[in-house]
Amino acid sequence: MVDTVRRTRHRDELDAHADGRPTSGRARPNPIRLSRFGLALLAVGLIATAALSWTAHTINERNENRLLALQTKQAATVLQAVIPALQTPLASAAEIAATSDGNAARFSSYIKGYLAGAPGGTGSFVSATLWRMAGRTPRLIATVGAAPELVAHTAQERSFLRRAAKAPAFDVVGPVGTDHPRLGFAYASAGRPTYVVYAESALPQGRRAPSAPDSAFAELRFAMYLGRSTQPAALIEANTDQVPIAGHTARATVSFGTGVVTLVAARAGQLGGTLAQMLWWIVALVGTALAITAAVVAERLLRRRRAAERLTSEVRTLLSEQRSIAETLQHALLPQQIPDIDGLDIAVRYIPGVDGIDIGGDWYDLIALDEHRVFFVVGDVSGRGLASGSIMASLLFAIRGFVSEGHGPAEVLDRLGALLDVGRDSHFATVVCGIADIDRHEITLANAGHLPPLLIGEQGDFVQVPTGPPIGVRAHAPYTAVTVRVPRRATLLAYTDGLVERRGESLDVGLRQLHSSALGSSGQLEDVLSTVVAELAPSDSGCFDDDTAILGVRWQN
Amino acid sequence: MDEARGASLHVAESVDAGDVIVLALSGELDLSTVGPLNAAVRDAIERKPEALIFDLAGLKFMDSSGIAALLAAVGAVSSVQVRNPSGIVQRVIELSGLAQTLGLASAAD
Numbered sequence: 001m002v003d004t005v006r007r008t009r010h011r012d013e014l015d016a017h018a019d020g021r022p023t024s025g026r027a028r029p030n031p032i033r034l035s036r037f038g039l040a041l042l043a044v045g046l047i048a049t050a051a052l053s054w055t056a057h058t059i060n061e062r063n064e065n066r067l068l069a070l071q072t073k074q075a076a077t078v079l080q081a082v083i084p085a086l087q088t089p090l091a092s093a094a095e096i097a098a099t100s101d102g103n104a105a106r107f108s109s110y111i112k113g114y115l116a117g118a119p120g121g122t123g124s125f126v127s128a129t130l131w132r133m134a135g136r137t138p139r140l141i142a143t144v145g146a147a148p149e150l151v152a153h154t155a156q157e158r159s160f161l162r163r164a165a166k167a168p169a170f171d172v173v174g175p176v177g178t179d180h181p182r183l184g185f186a187y188a189s190a191g192r193p194t195y196v197v198y199a200e201s202a203l204p205q206g207r208r209a210p211s212a213p214d215s216a217f218a219e220l221r222f223a224m225y226l227g228r229s230t231q232p233a234a235l236i237e238a239n240t241d242q243v244p245i246a247g248h249t250a251r252a253t254v255s256f257g258t259g260v261v262t263l264v265a266a267r268a269g270q271l272g273g274t275l276a277q278m279l280w281w282i283v284a285l286v287g288t289a290l291a292i293t294a295a296v297v298a299e300r301l302l303r304r305r306r307a308a309e310r311l312t313s314e315v316r317t318l319l320s321e322q323r324s325i326a327e328t329l330q331h332a333l334l335p336q337q338i339p340d341i342d343g344l345d346i347a348v349r350y351i352p353g354v355d356g357i358d359i360g361g362d363w364y365d366l367i368a369l370d371e372h373r374v375f376f377v378v379g380d381v382s383g384r385g386l387a388s389g390s391i392m393a394s395l396l397f398a399i400r401g402f403v404s405e406g407h408g409p410a411e412v413l414d415r416l417g418a419l420l421d422v423g424r425d426s427h428f429a430t431v432v433c434g435i436a437d438i439d440r441h442e443i444t445l446a447n448a449g450h451l452p453p454l455l456i457g458e459q460g461d462f463v464q465v466p467t468g469p470p471i472g473v474r475a476h477a478p479y480t481a482v483t484v485r486v487p488r489r490a491t492l493l494a495y496t497d498g499l500v501e502r503r504g505e506s507l508d509v510g511l512r513q514l515h516s517s518a519l520g521s522s523g524q525l526e527d528v529l530s531t532v533v534a535e536l537a538p539s540d541s542g543c544f545d546d547d548t549a550i551l552g553v554r555w556q557n
Numbered sequence: 558m559d560e561a562r563g564a565s566l567h568v569a570e571s572v573d574a575g576d577v578i579v580l581a582l583s584g585e586l587d588l589s590t591v592g593p594l595n596a597a598v599r600d601a602i603e604r605k606p607e608a609l610i611f612d613l614a615g616l617k618f619m620d621s622s623g624i625a626a627l628l629a630a631v632g633a634v635s636s637v638q639v640r641n642p643s644g645i646v647q648r649v650i651e652l653s654g655l656a657q658t659l660g661l662a663s664a665a666d
Contacts, residue, residue, distance in 0.1 A: 382625050382628075383625075421632065422628050422629065422631060422632035423631075423632025423633050424632070426629070426632070428625075428628055428632075430653070430654075447654065448654060449652075449653045449654035449655065450654075451652060452652070467651065467652065467653070467654035468654045469653075469654045469655050469657070469658045470628070470653065470654060470655070472632075473628055473631055473632075473655070473658055474658060477658075497621055501620055501621060503587055503588060503589065503620070504564060504585070504587060504618075506618065506645050507620065507645075507648065507649055507652065508645070508648065
């Protein structure tokens with residue numbers, strides 16, 4: 001009557017996993033190789049990432065091109081704003097020439113303020129000349145600054161000046177000259193005779209002029225051409241060595257006097273900012289990382305679940321093995337051979353309870369004292385598991401020792417008290433022990449908290465023995481032995497509480513059942529034990545809830 | 558199974574004058590209901606009372622699980638007593654040889 005732990009009933013679960021028994025030599029799964037599910041997840045993630053990244057890239061490209069077109073237009077506007085700065089001095093000089101009737105000195109004093117490098121000058125011209133058109137032939141009146149490059153090319157000079165003279169309007173020619181190319185500007189006066197002011201401004205060295213960082217052209221690679229053609233000869237200026245401009249370009253045309261200037265531009269950097277440019281990369285990298293992470297995490301979860309399932313199955317197998325090992329050990333501790341004593345039948349049973357993890361602490365023992373007497377023990381350590389099992393072993397061997405020293409049942413129990421302390425060990429034990437004397441037909445019994453043995457003769461009754469406290473409850477509990485007269489051919493049954501105790505039933509019900517079952521059975525002692533076990537086992541499961549030990553002793557006479 | 562049977566145990570704790578803890582049990586005490594009692598006993602032991610008294614007046618049924626729960630207290634508290642057991646409960650205590658240990662006058666002794 002000393003079991004404190006409910007035995008878990010999971011025989012069904014154990015059986016269900018019996019065929020799923022794992023092998024210990026299983027190879028570890030490859031840490032990189034993904035399962036089909038992981039691969040699918042990765043593929044979906046990567047495809048989504050690629051689509052998003054492509055979208056980001058396309059949007060950025062479109063945006064960039066739109067910005068390029070806008071900036072090119074802006075640059076063209078800026079270019080157009082330059083015209084008055086070039087046109088106004090020439091127009092004024094032409095007007096001065098016309099009103100002063102071609103006075104070279106007045107022309108020179110006015111125009112030199114617009115020459116590059118002139119004291120107080122702000123202009124960009126390197127050369128300025130005044131011409132009077134006599135019919136179709138231009139005649140040079142005055143030269144300020146360097147000699148005009150155009151003069152070196154007489155035919156070109158004449159045709160341009162004639163063209164310019166046709167209308168009082170700003171005209172542009174160029175580039176002229178080869179070593180130091182220049183751009184030529186002309187303005188003709190109204191009326192007769194016609195005066196033409198012709199000025200040249202130097203083009204930058206190699207027609208390359210890097211843009212100032214804050215200019216409208218800073219973020220563009222651009223080339224300016226005079227006229228609509230983008231032939232190299234028509235190039236006025238570019239801010240890059242890569243001419244013609246490669247890549248996606250935008251084009252704008254600006255009216256420049258009577259002609260046009262064509263602006264071709266491409267992006268020098270990222271117009272919409274670095275983030276916009278990097279976005280598709282960021283999307284691609286983050287997306288790929290996420291896809292891989294998701295796949296790996298999913299894979300790990302999947303594996304963990306499988307591992308958990310495998311572990312559960314392994315644990316079940318191990319528990320079942322542990323139980324079986326524990327049972328084997330326990331059985332090994334119990335006497336393997338029943339002493340053969342003349343005149344006495346002896347039978348024993350050890351029945352494990354409903355399959356559980358832990359073993360119980362039930363035991364029986366038989367020690368032949370001499371040819372006529374046998375010392376018997378039935379005991380039960382509280383609780384379950386290895387601790388109960390080892391306490392059981394120590395009590396069993398201690399009793400054998402005390403018996404071999406010649407102690408009787410009560411003295412044996414007295415001495416056991418020193419071995420166990422419920423406060424220290426958290427376990428206690430109930431023990432009934434006694435000496436069966438064949439010749440004298442007597443039993444001497446002592447009881448430490450154990451259920452009373454049943455003595456069956458003509459009638460049958462539980463042996464009334466003063467019951468002391470269980471072993472481990474009090475260190476110095478005095479136990480009393482009682483000697484009982486045994487009828488001829490009588491049988492003594494000692495047992496542990498598993499046989500008679502059932503959940504929800506009073507102990508007396510179980511004891512009465514044992515009494516009637518034992519009294520009603522006949523035949524060999526072995527048969528009596530079998531009958532009792534069969535009749536007392538709970539009908540619903542066919543198994544005792546708790547481990548059960550039974551010892552039977554029968555006088556042959 | 559146990560729940561279907563409806564076995565239940567109620568543990569009420571009170572503290573008498575001084576350091577005496579009284580655990581009043583009512584209902585049925587077996588393997589399926591012993592949990593709360595074990596917890597209450599552990600809790601009482603931790604407070605190191607002078608004495609621990611189990612009042613079993615309301616206890617209709619007890620098996621060896623209950624004996625084990627009571628004995629857990631015996632190992633840890635210097636004075637453990639049982640009061641007012643019903644006939645069935647008294648019988649279980651006597652069969653366990655604990656009547657004297659638990660402060661009950663035993664008919665069998």
